[in-house]
Amino acid sequence: MKKVVFGFCALALSAVVFGQSLDQSMLTKPPAGSWPMYNGDYSGRRFSPLTKINDGNVKSLSLSWLYRVNAGPGLGSNVSSTPVLVDGVLYFTVPDHVWAIDARTGREIWHHAHESKGGIHLGNRGVGIYGQWLYFETPDCNLVSLNLKDGKKRWQAPICEPDQMYFGSIAPLVINNHVITGVSGDDLDVPGYIESHDPETGARQWRFYTHPAVGSEDAKSWPSTEAMLHGGGMTWGSSTYDPELNLLYFGTGNPQPVIAGKARQGDNLYTESIIALNPDTGKMAWYYQVSPHDTHDWDANEVPILFDGVIDGKPRKLVAQAARNGYFFVLDRTNGKHVVTSKFAKANWAKGLNAKGQPMPDPAKDPAKDGVLVAPNQAGAANWPPASFSPQTGLFYVNATDAYSVYYIYDDDEKPEGWGGNDRGGWSKSTLKALDYKTGKAKWEHPWEGTGGPRSGVLSTAGNLVFAGDPQNNLVALDAASGKPLWHANLGARMSNGPMTYELDGHQYLVVAAGDMVFGFVMN
Amino acid sequence: MTRNLVFASVLIAPVLLGQPPGNGPMPEAPGRAVVMQVCGTACHGPSVVTGAGRSRDQWTAVVNQMVARGAKASDAELGQIITYLSMNFGPGARPAGEPGGPGGGRGPAAGATGRGPGPLGSGAADSHVVDDAGAERGKAIFGAECNSCHGMKARGGNEALPATQRGPDLIRSMVVLKDRYGSLVSPFLAKGHPMRSGGDAKSLSPAQAGDLAHFLHQRVYATLRNGAELQILNILSGDSKAGATYFSGAGKCSGCHSVTGDFAGIGRRYDAVTLQQKFLFPRTVAFGRGAPPPQPSKPVRVTVTQANGQTVAGNLVSLDDFNVALRDGEGNYRSFTITPQMKVVKQDPLDAHVALLDEISDKNIHDVVAYLESLK
Numbered sequence: 007m008k009k010v011v012f013g014f015c016a017l018a019l020s021a022v023v024f025g026q027s028l029d030q031s032m033l034t035k036p037p038a039g040s041w042p043m044y045n046g047d048y049s050g051r052r053f054s055p056l057t058k059i060n061d062g063n064v065k066s067l068s069l070s071w072l073y074r075v076n077a078g079p080g081l082g083s084n085v086s087s088t089p090v091l092v093d094g095v096l097y098f099t100v101p102d103h104v105w106a107i108d109a110r111t112g113r114e115i116w117h118h119a120h121e122s123k124g125g126i127h128l129g130n131r132g133v134g135i136y137g138q139w140l141y142f143e144t145p146d147c148n149l150v151s152l153n154l155k156d157g158k159k160r161w162q163a164p165i166c167e168p169d170q171m172y173f174g175s176i177a178p179l180v181i182n183n184h185v186i187t188g189v190s191g192d193d194l195d196v197p198g199y200i201e202s203h204d205p206e207t208g209a210r211q212w213r214f215y216t217h218p219a220v221g222s223e224d225a226k227s228w229p230s231t232e233a234m235l236h237g238g239g240m241t242w243g244s245s246t247y248d249p250e251l252n253l254l255y256f257g258t259g260n261p262q263p264v265i266a267g268k269a270r271q272g273d274n275l276y277t278e279s280i281i282a283l284n285p286d287t288g289k290m291a292w293y294y295q296v297s298p299h300d301t302h303d304w305d306a307n308e309v310p311i312l313f314d315g316v317i318d319g320k321p322r323k324l325v326a327q328a329a330r331n332g333y334f335f336v337l338d339r340t341n342g343k344h345v346v347t348s349k350f351a352k353a354n355w356a357k358g359l360n361a362k363g364q365p366m367p368d369p370a371k372d373p374a375k376d377g378v379l380v381a382p383n384q385a386g387a388a389n390w391p392p393a394s395f396s397p398q399t400g401l402f403y404v405n406a407t408d409a410y411s412v413y414y415i416y417d418d419d420e421k422p423e424g425w426g427g428n429d430r431g432g433w434s435k436s437t438l439k440a441l442d443y444k445t446g447k448a449k450w451e452h453p454w455e456g457t458g459g460p461r462s463g464v465l466s467t468a469g470n471l472v473f474a475g476d477p478q479n480n481l482v483a484l485d486a487a488s489g490k491p492l493w494h495a496n497l498g499a500r501m502s503n504g505p506m507t508y509e510l511d512g513h514q515y516l517v518v519a520a521g522d523m524v525f526g527f528v529m530n
Numbered sequence: 531m532t533r534n535l536v537f538a539s540v541l542i543a544p545v546l547l548g549q550p551p552g553n554g555p556m557p558e559a560p561g562r563a564v565v566m567q568v569c570g571t572a573c574h575g576p577s578v579v580t581g582a583g584r585s586r587d588q589w590t591a592v593v594n595q596m597v598a599r600g601a602k603a604s605d606a607e608l609g610q611i612i613t614y615l616s617m618n619f620g621p622g623a624r625p626a627g628e629p630g631g632p633g634g635g636r637g638p639a640a641g642a643t644g645r646g647p648g649p650l651g652s653g654a655a656d657s658h659v660v661d662d663a664g665a666e667r668g669k670a671i672f673g674a675e676c677n678s679c680h681g682m683k684a685r686g687g688n689e690a691l692p693a694t695q696r697g698p699d700l701i702r703s704m705v706v707l708k709d710r711y712g713s714l715v716s717p718f719l720a721k722g723h724p725m726r727s728g729g730d731a732k733s734l735s736p737a738q739a740g741d742l743a744h745f746l747h748q749r750v751y752a753t754l755r756n757g758a759e760l761q762i763l764n765i766l767s768g769d770s771k772a773g774a775t776y777f778s779g780a781g782k783c784s785g786c787h788s789v790t791g792d793f794a795g796i797g798r799r800y801d802a803v804t805l806q807q808k809f810l811f812p813r814t815v816a817f818g819r820g821a822p823p824p825q826p827s828k829p830v831r832v833t834v835t836q837a838n839g840q841t842v843a844g845n846l847v848s849l850d851d852f853n854v855a856l857r858d859g860e861g862n863y864r865s866f867t868i869t870p871q872m873k874v875v876k877q878d879p880l881d882a883h884v885a886l887l888d889e890i891s892d893k894n895i896h897d898v899v900a901y902l903e904s905l906k
Binding site: 377379 | 652655681683686701702708750754755757759760761762763764765806810814849850851887888890892
């Protein structure tokens with residue numbers, strides 16, 4: 007069934023391909039030097055096999071171009087998207103805006119501005135591309151398809167309801183004839199879900215709610231159906247995909263009400279979980295909850311990274327996540343069985359691990375009226391900025407943040423709704439860590455000077471390099487094996503996205519954003 | 531351009547909702563006369579306008595709605611109105627605590643911290659703007675006729691109630707969430723709905739239904755992350771005697787501070803929440819959402835010993851893996867590229883506070899706050 011659909015789709019597209027275009031084989035097996043989707047490839051590893059920029063010559067990396075976006079003041083112009091490269095053109099976003107720029111020169115080719123009907127303009131992660139079409143989500147809850155060539159709108163399709171305070175922010179993921187969309191928004195108590203849309207028409211193919219079926223065994227993780235159906239679990243992280251297993255992997259967000267959790271006793275499935283779905287049907291294959299009954303807004307939307315490894319001498323297909331709650335998880339991605347859990351940053355909220363490797367929340371660290379000191383803080387030990395896994399070193403690289411804040415209950419009602427509390431104040435300090443997936447322990451760590459956490463992603467390359475941001479606005483290249491800093495450039499603002507790399511005309515480029523600036527570095 | 535009639539279809543009764551003039555200030559500024567003439571004569575007193583704290587885009591949406599609801603003005607006048615409103619009643623234009631400022635229960639997502647109104651505000655650009663006076667009138671109706679089934683906060687009836695008397699949660703009601711100025715609430719009630727008095731809601735006037743809509747939207751906005759009613763409650767739960775013991779004992783606070791010296795009367799100078807935050811996070815970083823801005827505090831000291839043995843010391847300005855910058859004793863800015871031959875030593879006088887975070891218990895925290903608070 008899937009093959010038939012795919013075959014038809016490829017045929018239909020091949021008939022109209024000209025100029026900028028991308029086909030499914032580019033997505034399934036991206037050639038070295040390409041970057042055809044948000045994470046570079048379906049695995050989410052953000053590892054590039056390119057070696058033209060390497061530990062021996064990185065000091066010669068030079069600025070090739072700088073592009074500055076203009077989408078208004080504040081976070082509206084903050085580039086948190088990772089550009090996607092197709093046929094020498096980079097495509098990236100801020101909320102309501104998409105740009106196409108020349109990957110060789112930074113010259114703007116087109117700019118599309120969406121006429122907004124509202125929604126939270128907190129950030130946008132970027133685009134999905136297939137054929138000659140581009141897809142992005144908007145704060146006012148639309149999936150929009152543009153013509154790659156000129157940025158003209160083809161159609162828009164609703165993916166959520168702004169009146170329920172949902173909004174769109176993720177980079178859609180294209181898998182065969184599916185455009186996978188997620189939703190954001192935790193101001194009101196609404197359920198999370200993930201959808202698939204038809205790439206040609208935008209019509210919805212399926213929707214999977216991130217809560218159990220009413221009356222099922224898993225539904226007993228909620229005190230009532232009412233609580234479960236208003237229990238959150240947004241899908242605002244980046245998904246990954248294993249073409250061989252035909253499974254889509256994504257993390258889910260916080261349960262609702264967010265901080266005041268007394269009217270939702272239980273584990274609150276499937277919030278703050280890693281979920282594997284069949285992308286053709288939207289049916290769940292397995293789930294693993296990384297934060298049972300969270301009351302700290304620790305969305306588990308960090309990228310679930312796929313790689314193959316060896317555990318106890320046996321080859322295994324694995325998925326790993328450095329979660330916002332301070333714990334690192336390695337699972338078997340064929341069945342969701344637990345392999346490793348470790349603490350990768352300060353975390354004082356769990357009593358220990360259960361038999362499945364899940365941290366067991368300590369009720370003493372639930373938010374309280376008089377304040378409770380919790381590590382990590384609400385921003386988390388990690389967050390949406392993507393981590394990286396290098397198959398060359400076998401290390402999982404993440405900017406880990408040690409952080410404390412005080413969590414308060416603001417609404418002591420028997421049936422709180424929405425947030426009902428928040429955290430305040432805090433101290434934080436970040437360290438780039440290289441975790442050994444077999445043990446979860448750091449092989450090396452590089453503490454960044456000063457306090458505060460960089461909200462930036464990580465890239466690793468076969469040139470034995472790791473690229474990451476520090477809290478002082480530096481883009482830093484480090485030796486991937488040892489963690490030694492080798493090169494830096496101060497970007498004038500904190501790195502605001504995940505770095506990406508590509509090769510054009512025999513030259514390797516490195517592209518990174520800081521605030522409203524997108525920098526193109528090149529090895530000449 | 532601004533005359534957008536897209537909302538005409540949702541016009542039902544709300545045009546009739548007469549608002550009594552309020553007392554909110556309308557600052558003298560270009561455009562005021564037009565605002566008063568177009569908005570303030572037939573329909574609004576100034577209070578419905580002030581305090582909404584909206585961005586230009588949001589005000590444009592509101593004005594478009596008002597055009598759809600019958601406001602008469604030329605395009606040029608509408609432009610002046612939008613400019614006046616966004617300049618004088620834009621995000622952050624209102625001091626907290628003032629009538630119509632944060633505390634007025636307005637949305638979307640109005641608030642003094644974190645995600646405020648404007649481009650980061652929640653919800654649709656044409657979302658319902660609450661009129662506080664209308665919401666007060668609606669609250670009175672709700673209290674008299676609705677809350678026995680729908681609950682005091684409109685969150686649905688208490689589970690102890692028999693199912694027939696347990697009204698649904700109205701904060702989660704699509705009729706409420708998609709309503710604008712009674713556009714859905716009013717026809718819903720007009721179809722007939724029981725009330726506590728024994729009467730039927732179809733006896734409510736469109737103006738009363740509109741007031742109920744204001745009240746319900748106010749309740750929705752109060753639920754949002756930055757809902758105006760979401761404030762820290764009483765945190766004074768600790769034992770001040772135990773706090774005193776910790777202060778001079780395990781907490782080692784008395785190593786640097788004295789309750790007869792720098793902390794004399796500290797309970798008079800700060801409220802309990804500020805005391806708690808200051809002693810835990812004297813150098814707060816504004817990183818978590820809702821975090822207050824950094825407080826000026828004791829500077830970090832740094833000493834740079836150069837390859838030739840020369841030493842420069844001062845207050846740290848910045849330090850990373852590659853460079854260090856400081857201000858020396860004379861206030862001169864000095865920066866150095868770090869080399870393997872150079873020694874950089876940092877000394878933070880507040881390190882003990884950071885170390886405390888790994889050790890202090892929540893009980894210790896509450897006791898210390900109670901103790902410091904008692905130092906009047």
